[in-house]
Amino acid sequence: MVDVADPLQRAALLRQPQSFRVAGEDFLRIAVLGIGTQFVRVTGRVLDEEGNHKPFTFDVAAPGSRVAPATVIASIGCGWIENVTAIALSAGTGLAQTYVTVELVRGAAAAGGVMATLVAGYVSSLVRLTWPGSSLQSSLAGPGVVRVITGTDPAAGAEISETVPAGARWLFRALRANFVTDATVANRTPVLCFDDGANIFASAGPNFNMAASSNFLFQYADVGMAFAQASNDVMVPAPANVTLLGGHRIRTITGSIQAGDNWGAPVYSVEEWLEGA
Amino acid sequence: MAIRCKACGGVYEPIQSDGTEYYHVCPPITLVAAQRDGKALYVPLPELRETDSVRVQRGDSRVTVTVAALEPGDRRLGDTTIERSDKRDERPVERFRNGQMVAEPTAVGAGVETVITAEPAPADIFTSDAPIA
Numbered sequence: 001m002v003d004v005a006d007p008l009q010r011a012a013l014l015r016q017p018q019s020f021r022v023a024g025e026d027f028l029r030i031a032v033l034g035i036g037t038q039f040v041r042v043t044g045r046v047l048d049e050e051g052n053h054k055p056f057t058f059d060v061a062a063p064g065s066r067v068a069p070a071t072v073i074a075s076i077g078c079g080w081i082e083n084v085t086a087i088a089l090s091a092g093t094g095l096a097q098t099y100v101t102v103e104l105v106r107g108a109a110a111a112g113g114v115m116a117t118l119v120a121g122y123v124s125s126l127v128r129l130t131w132p133g134s135s136l137q138s139s140l141a142g143p144g145v146v147r148v149i150t151g152t153d154p155a156a157g158a159e160i161s162e163t164v165p166a167g168a169r170w171l172f173r174a175l176r177a178n179f180v181t182d183a184t185v186a187n188r189t190p191v192l193c194f195d196d197g198a199n200i201f202a203s204a205g206p207n208f209n210m211a212a213s214s215n216f217l218f219q220y221a222d223v224g225m226a227f228a229q230a231s232n233d234v235m236v237p238a239p240a241n242v243t244l245l246g247g248h249r250i251r252t253i254t255g256s257i258q259a260g261d262n263w264g265a266p267v268y269s270v271e272e273w274l275e276g277a
Numbered sequence: 278m279a280i281r282c283k284a285c286g287g288v289y290e291p292i293q294s295d296g297t298e299y300y301h302v303c304p305p306i307t308l309v310a311a312q313r314d315g316k317a318l319y320v321p322l323p324e325l326r327e328t329d330s331v332r333v334q335r336g337d338s339r340v341t342v343t344v345a346a347l348e349p350g351d352r353r354l355g356d357t358t359i360e361r362s363d364k365r366d367e368r369p370v371e372r373f374r375n376g377q378m379v380a381e382p383t384a385v386g387a388g389v390e391t392v393i394t395a396e397p398a399p400a401d402i403f404t405s406d407a408p409i410a
């Protein structure tokens with residue numbers, strides 16, 4: 001028998017079947033991981049003990065980090081959580097750049113015990129997470145964000161070397177770079193290599209040698225076959241599906257490179273996920 | 278505006294076109310296997326001399342020649358790489374500073390300097406034979 005004169009029992013009648021009861025010592029912990037400069041907005045409603053549907057809104061700045069999340073512990077009072085929604089506020093941010101976790105924790109300390117995970121996954125200005133509704137997603141699930149990066153223009157005699165940032169997972173797509181040889185006679189062989197910071201595990205080179213005083217535009221991509229060199233714009237088949245973790249490198253090793261040889265700044269495309277710490 | 282690394286001389290844009298930060302890490306130095314004054318050495322590429330001897334692939338054979346005597350078609354053998362002692366690595370790491378966790382570059386190396394790059398040409402200037410109204 002429900003006593004409808006008792007506000008608490010009346011509120012219990014109104015609550016949704018999936019809602020969580022929260023008391024004063026329960027909090028929402030919102031953790032945001034991402035490299036954008038955007039905010040994440042977490043909204044929702046709590047059915048309080050008087051039977052009122054009370055909305056809440058918390059904005060959390062993305063930390064600009066792939067390894068150290070920005071964390072907010074938020075009080076939502078007493079009652080039942082009815083729903084939670086998370087969305088990125090900035091327009092134009094791609095998916096797989098901002099990962100959000102909203103948990104129900106006991107205690108306001110950062111290390112408070114997790115009672116429930118409500119949402120976990122990537123958000124953008126178009127894609128939101130909701131509880132109830134969204135499934136919990138790994139940061140490595142689904143498509144990554146496609147990035148085009150302009151790397152370092154090496155000094156003369158130096159090789160291209162691009163290092164994957166900590167906390168990122170890259171899937172290599174393509175790299176394009178100009179290479180000019182000086183007048184020193186010798187055959188150059190510009191090979192694109194992938195290593196873990198020390199050990200090379202994949203490489204790809206052109207099927208011809210590059211002579212002194214020449215200028216070539218090399219494009220390394222998963223094209224599956226080596227083309228005959230018909231011009232100075234060269235397509236080199238690179239290994240497909242090369243996955244790179246933090247600290248791994250994309251770099252050139254140019255056989256017979258000379259002190260006056262000069263690589264231009266590489267422009268490369270990768271698909272990126274947040275790997276976390 | 279671009280940045281030049283004083284360790285390796287590389288030039289880069291610290292902010293990418295998509296607004297994300299770019300973390301420069303110096304490339305390794307190429308070491309050339311050479312003979313100098315009868316001694317076998319690994320010589321950093323910029324310090325290789327015309328009188329140093331190197332091993333090369335010449336046609337189907339391998340020969341030792343001085344740098345000055347290299348021929349078109351030669352391929353130098355035995356190169357390796359080594360990390361720079363003053364290597365810069367801008368990838369952030371979390372460190373405790375004054376009781377707070379802060380993100381700092383892994384290694385600052387020899388530092389950086391700002392480079393002023395040329396302004397892009399204006400896109401809306403063109404010539405026309407048509408009279409200006």
